[in-house]
Amino acid sequence: MVIFRMLHWRPSLFAQFFIGVAILLVPLALVVVVFLQALDQHMVNTQQMVLSSYQKNEQFNEFKQLFQSLERATLQNWVLKSEQLSKAVNEQWHKADALLTQQAKAATSAGELVRWQQLQADFVASRENIEQQEQANAELFSPLRQQINSHGNWLHTHTKEQIDLAQQALTDLQQSFINWLVALVPIVLLLGGGYLWRLSSNLGYLSRVISQLGKGDWDVDIQLTGAKELRDLGQKLNWMQQQLQSLEQQKDTFLRHVTHELKTPLASMVEGCDLLQEQLVGPINEQQQDVLQLISQSTERLHGMITNLLNYNAIKARTLSNKGCQLDTLKAQVQEHFAERLRLGQQTLVWRCPAELKELPLDGELLQMILVQLVSNAIKFSPNGAQIEIQIERYKQELEIAVVDQGPGIKESERERLFDAFYQGQAAKRNAVAGSGLGLSIVKECVNQLNGEVQIHSGSPQGSCFRLKFSC
Numbered sequence: 087m088v089i090f091r092m093l094h095w096r097p098s099l100f101a102q103f104f105i106g107v108a109i110l111l112v113p114l115a116l117v118v119v120v121f122l123q124a125l126d127q128h129m130v131n132t133q134q135m136v137l138s139s140y141q142k143n144e145q146f147n148e149f150k151q152l153f154q155s156l157e158r159a160t161l162q163n164w165v166l167k168s169e170q171l172s173k174a175v176n177e178q179w180h181k182a183d184a185l186l187t188q189q190a191k192a193a194t195s196a197g198e199l200v201r202w203q204q205l206q207a208d209f210v211a212s213r214e215n216i217e218q219q220e221q222a223n224a225e226l227f228s229p230l231r232q233q234i235n236s237h238g239n240w241l242h243t244h245t246k247e248q249i250d251l252a253q254q255a256l257t258d259l260q261q262s263f264i265n266w267l268v269a270l271v272p273i274v275l276l277l278g279g280g281y282l283w284r285l286s287s288n289l290g291y292l293s294r295v296i297s298q299l300g301k302g303d304w305d306v307d308i309q310l311t312g313a314k315e316l317r318d319l320g321q322k323l324n325w326m327q328q329q330l331q332s333l334e335q336q337k338d339t340f341l342r343h344v345t346h347e348l349k350t351p352l353a354s355m356v357e358g359c360d361l362l363q364e365q366l367v368g369p370i371n372e373q374q375q376d377v378l379q380l381i382s383q384s385t386e387r388l389h390g391m392i393t394n395l396l397n398y399n400a401i402k403a404r405t406l407s408n409k410g411c412q413l414d415t416l417k418a419q420v421q422e423h424f425a426e427r428l429r430l431g432q433q434t435l436v437w438r439c440p441a442e443l444k445e446l447p448l449d450g451e452l453l454q455m456i457l458v459q460l461v462s463n464a465i466k467f468s469p470n471g472a473q474i475e476i477q478i479e480r481y482k483q484e485l486e487i488a489v490v491d492q493g494p495g496i497k498e499s500e501r502e503r504l505f506d507a508f509y510q511g512q513a514a515k516r517n518a519v520a521g522s523g524l525g526l527s528i529v530k531e532c533v534n535q536l537n538g539e540v541q542i543h544s545g546s547p548q549g550s551c552f553r554l555k556f557s558c
Contacts, residue, residue, distance in 0.1 A: 113270050121263040128259055132252045139245040142189065146241055149185040150234060152178060157227045160216065179213055201240060208233050288316050292323075299327055355385050411450025413443055413478070420457050420476075424465060432471045435461065439478040446478075446485065447558045452532040453487075459525040460489040460552050467493030468549070485556045492549040501542045 156178040163171045186206040193199035212230040288311075298306045308323045359382045362370060370378070417437055428435060446453060457476065464474045472492040479486045496504065504526055529552075533540045538556035 113273060114267075117263070117266045117270060121259070121266075124259055128252075128255060132256075135248050135252060138192070138194065139248055142192065143241065143245065145185060145189055146238060149182055149189070150238065152182045152185065153230070153234060156182060157231075160227075183209065183213075198244065201237065205233060205237050292316075292319070295323060299323075299330060355381075356389070359385060409449070410445050410447045411453060412445055413439060416446065416450060416454060416457070419454055420461060423458055424461055427465050431465060431468075433465060433468060434473050436473055436475045437478070438475060440480065443478065443480050446480075448485065448536055448556060452536055456529050456532045456554065457487075457489070459529045463525055464489055464491035464493065467491060469493075483557060485558050487554040487556075488551055490549060490551045495544055495548060496542060496550050504542065 156175065159171060159175045159178060163175055183206070186202060186209055190199060190202040190206060193202055208230060212226070216226045295306055295308055306327070308320050308327060311317065311320075359378055363375070363378050363382065421435060424435065427433075461474060461476070468474060468491045474492070475488075475490040477486075477488040477490065530540065533554060533556075536556055538554055541553045541555075543551040543553060
């Protein structure tokens with residue numbers, strides 16, 4: 087049970103941070119500890135080597151001084167023939183031999199032992215040769231003196247080599263420590279990068295989920311793993327998703343009910359205005375006619391707003407048709423829809439399409455709804471006498487539709503929110519004809535259902551260009 091809980095344990099972000107720091111510091115601390123131990127051992131060995139070399143040099147110098155004293159005493163004894171001096175000389179010979187024996191025992195290598203044994207053998211041979219000679223002859227000490235000097239030079243060189251080796255060992259140890267640190271850098275970066283990548287991937291996933299929720303995608307599956315805080319945040323996002331989805335459904339239901347409820351009294355108002363304008367209930371004067379005209383225009387605008395609300399709700403619940411549409415039929419429907427508005431504003435609607443293009447492989451009702459909304463805005467914001475263009479191009483795997491007006495254009499800061507429901511830009515607020523703010527939202531919903539994309543560009547030399555792209 088304990089092991090099962092450990093396998094399912096998910097530490098918090100703070101715990102993960104400290105665990106990550108510990109993981110990063112453990113290899114570094116291990117390398118430092120090993121280096122310090124090796125350095126301490128090296129310092130002990132170096133200290134022992136220096137002490138041993140010092141003692142050997144001191145003992146050799148003592149042997150060398152004893153040999154010089156022995157040489158003088160032997161020469162004097164040859165002259166004086168003193169029994170006491172002969173005894174002292176003999177003691178010095180034994181003492182010098184004992185020093186060589188001690189040095190041979192202190193040898194730390196086979197080569198060093200051979201050198202000391204060779205010097206001791208030469209020393210003994212020289213002593214025997216000198217003792218056999220009855221007359222004074224200083225040259226008998228010359229070979230041994232040269233051998234001692236040669237051994238002194240070797241000892242000096244050997245000590246220097248030992249020091250150089252110790253320095254080289256220290257340098258190698260330092261380089262090894264640096265190499266280990268350099269080798270740990272990518273490991274540390276890999277571990278730290280892995281931790282940051284895991285955290286960054288969760289944050290990136292969280293950002294994408296929030297973006298999808300902001301776009302109204304309620305089917306997104308929110309699954310945040312890892313730290314406790316992230317899993318709690320995932321649960322809160324799931325809760326928020328359910329709440330937003332519920333609010334969206336309530337909003338759609340409210341709009342649907344409201345628009346249907348408004349249609350009945352609005353129809354009565356329109357019918358009443360028509361009866362009064364046609365003077366079927368009695369004559370009216372010119373002033374009353376003007377008032378009725380104003381009421382008729384307001385009811386017509388209200389009817390357009392309600393129609394947009396109905397369309398906006400109907401698009402989301404609509405099933406996409408796989409049938410294409412005839413381009414001539416689409417052109418005729420759009421042209422007929424705006425015939426009166428184009429005449430009143432002395433505006434023209436120009437279609438620029440390839441002659442060979444006869445059919446569009448997209449849902450005709452959605453295309454018509456898209457063009458109606460875009461052309462309606464183009465007419466509303468373009469001046470009298472302006473020309474509005476609808477450009478259609480068919481490529482191998484793509485259909486492109488563009489609606490270009492000659493209005494005041496759209497600011498960059500407004501383009502991102504322009505497709506939000508009920509949002510109206512500065513140009514719409516300054517326009518005399520008020521709108522519902524749903525036209526471009528309807529366009530966006532239709533384009534999404536057709537798996538396309540819509541882009542806003544600046545027109546030339548003025549105005550705006552709404553460019554739609556569909557894969558087909």
